Amino acid sequence: LSVCCRTVEPLEYYRRFLKENCRPDGRELGEFRATTVNIGKWGSITTADGSALVKLGNTTVICGVKAELAAPAVDSANKGYIVPNVELPSLCSTRFRSGPPGEEAQAASQFIADVIENSQMIAKEDLCIANGKLAWVLYCDIICLDYDGNILDASAFALLAALKNVQLPSVTINEETGLSEVNLKEKNPLIIRKHPVATSFAIFDDTLLIVDPTAEEEDLATGTVTIVTDDEDRLCSVHKPGGSPLTGAKLQDCITRAITRHKEVKKLIDKVIKSIKPK
Amino acid sequence: MPLDHRRVRGPEESQPPELWGGTRKDDEEDEDEAPRDPCALRPLFARAGLLSQAEGSAYLELGGGTKVLCAAWGPREAGELGATGGGQLLCEFRRAPFASRGARWRPGTAAEREAEREAAAALREALEPAVRLSRYPRARLAVSALLLQDGGSALAAAISAAALALADAGVEMYDLAVGCALCRSPGPAAPWMLQPAEPEEHRAVAQLTVALLPALNQVSAVLGGGQGSPPDAWAQALRLGIDGCHRLYPVLRQSLLRAARRRDAAA
Numbered sequence: 001l002s003v004c005c006r007t008v009e010p011l012e013y014y015r016r017f018l019k020e021n022c023r024p025d026g027r028e029l030g031e032f033r034a035t036t037v038n039i040g041k042w043g044s045i046t047t048a049d050g051s052a053l054v055k056l057g058n059t060t061v062i063c064g065v066k067a068e069l070a071a072p073a074v075d076s077a078n079k080g081y082i083v084p085n086v087e088l089p090s091l092c093s094t095r096f097r098s099g100p101p102g103e104e105a106q107a108a109s110q111f112i113a114d115v116i117e118n119s120q121m122i123a124k125e126d127l128c129i130a131n132g133k134l135a136w137v138l139y140c141d142i143i144c145l146d147y148d149g150n151i152l153d154a155s156a157f158a159l160l161a162a163l164k165n166v167q168l169p170s171v172t173i174n175e176e177t178g179l180s181e182v183n184l185k186e187k188n189p190l191i192i193r194k195h196p197v198a199t200s201f202a203i204f205d206d207t208l209l210i211v212d213p214t215a216e217e218e219d220l221a222t223g224t225v226t227i228v229t230d231d232e233d234r235l236c237s238v239h240k241p242g243g244s245p246l247t248g249a250k251l252q253d254c255i256t257r258a259i260t261r262h263k264e265v266k267k268l269i270d271k272v273i274k275s276i277k278p279k
Numbered sequence: 280m281p282l283d284h285r286r287v288r289g290p291e292e293s294q295p296p297e298l299w300g301g302t303r304k305d306d307e308e309d310e311d312e313a314p315r316d317p318c319a320l321r322p323l324f325a326r327a328g329l330l331s332q333a334e335g336s337a338y339l340e341l342g343g344g345t346k347v348l349c350a351a352w353g354p355r356e357a358g359e360l361g362a363t364g365g366g367q368l369l370c371e372f373r374r375a376p377f378a379s380r381g382a383r384w385r386p387g388t389a390a391e392r393e394a395e396r397e398a399a400a401a402l403r404e405a406l407e408p409a410v411r412l413s414r415y416p417r418a419r420l421a422v423s424a425l426l427l428q429d430g431g432s433a434l435a436a437a438i439s440a441a442a443l444a445l446a447d448a449g450v451e452m453y454d455l456a457v458g459c460a461l462c463r464s465p466g467p468a469a470p471w472m473l474q475p476a477e478p479e480e481h482r483a484v485a486q487l488t489v490a491l492l493p494a495l496n497q498v499s500a501v502l503g504g505g506q507g508s509p510p511d512a513w514a515q516a517l518r519l520g521i522d523g524c525h526r527l528y529p530v531l532r533q534s535l536l537r538a539a540r541r542r543d544a545a546a
Binding site: 045046047048051058060062064065066067068069070071072073081083084085087089090091092093094098100101105106109110113137139141143145146147148169171179180181182184215 | 285286287288289290292293294295296297299330331332333336344346348349350352371373375376377378379380382383386387421423424425427428429430
């Protein structure tokens with residue numbers, strides 16, 4: 001009977017659980033799904049300069065960073081580029097068709113670009129090698145392998161983990177010839193100034209807030225809100241694309257929870273990075 | 280070049296750093312190269328049933344670093360009838376932008392679309408004989424493969440992964456299609472090598488991908504080409520490929536059995 005109820009009246013089915021302050025998969029309203037991250041030798045992409053695989057419950061996202069060289073733009077001669085790209089291929093879920101990126105993928109790409117920009121995660125000046133002549137371009141390609149909700153959190157996390165793993169070869173410009181020389185042996189890690197972490201919430205019936213929604217919960221929700229915080233417990237951005245209105249107090253509550261989540265995530269990343277250090 | 284409005288824009292042109300540091304790397308490779316056994320197969324890891332959103336899925340990894348993930352969906356409604364009144368098999372093959380060593384593969388360009396369409400057609404050619412399409416009239420079966428890392432023999436790995444995914448989805452099949460790639464290096468008497476790694480593929484003058492239905496011992500697809508050589512050489516290459524497929528078959532069957540057991544245990 002419960003299976004029928006779930007397919008025929010999903011909202012009623014959910015409300016019954018929410019009344020008891022829990023969710024169908026057994027989680028509390030404020031509980032996150034099991035988060036696992038894979039950086040380094042096992043499970044990483046060796047053709048990319050940095051890569052990470054993040055699993056938030058069933059949602060699986062892989063991020064590969066490739067560094068290339070280009071001439072900086074004319075109006076910002078001392079800045080490099082960071083080009084994020086979120087792809088939701090048809091293999092991650094039946095709701096996506098094959099072909100050019102759809103709305104959700106474009107929105108996610110723009111969100112990640114905003115996170116990088118607003119949090120000043122990587123100073124673009126650090127990516128510049130020679131003013132006006134040569135700069136690094138970091139192409140960050142985030143591909144979702146399994147879509148079960150909360151794609152923004154997973155993408156941001158995968159991006160952070162992958163960037164921490166990037167090793168750039170040292171490049172020098174030969175004074176006489178003006179050509180660049182790349183030393184592939186000597187690699188330096190990327191300087192990451194801030195560590196932004198995103199936390200998403202789904203709003204139910206205009207009042208109830210649940211953390212880390214699955215795909216089903218996202219469909220039933222009346223709105224979503226994503227908070228991005230950085231290291232010093234500061235707020236980087238709040239992403240609330242429409243949906244039901246939220247009171248100030250509730251928003252403050254979200255921000256507090258996001259700050260707690262940030263500490264957990266940071267600890268997890270540090271632990272993983274340390275475990276692969278003796279390379 | 281037309282602007283791609285759907286993706287975040289980067290610089291117009293960029294080059295991989297290997298272009299400038301390139302020469303040194305090639306020297307190293309020549310030193311390390313040792314003649315390898317042409318019939319040696321790379322270690323294969325296959326796992327079925329790992330994605331939650333797809334009806335059937337498979338992940339295949341070859342020793343030198345080729346990683347393919349494939350998802351399959353069972354019969355869904357289709358508009359028109361298939362070619363012979365049976366169902367339709369729709370294949371898709373995507374490369375991740377970070378999959379190849381060297382320059383980043385640019386999604387959205389015409390070259391990329393062409394390559395993907397070719398690969399998808401090749402995949403379809405290899406899989407169609409294996410699937411019992413006559414059992415799904417007016418239905419559409421979809422298979423989507425994603426190449427995460429290209430370490431050589433990518434299409435062959437994709438064929439095997441796609442067949443595994445279809446079987447995992449519960450689609451009725453005559454047999455699993457197993458793919459095996461071969462290539463021939465330059466040189467007058469160079470032998471055909473099984474499952475080339477990426478540097479070998481790069482230097483090869485002729486390539487061949489064979490897809491076999493091992494239990495029925497029927498070849499479902501032969502794709503390839505390159506520098507001419509006497510027909511015997513090609514026939515011998517084909518035989519080598521078929522032998523390779525037979526040797527890979529038990530591994531794929533084991534992974535399917537394990538996935539079925541896992542599903543039983545979870546249910």
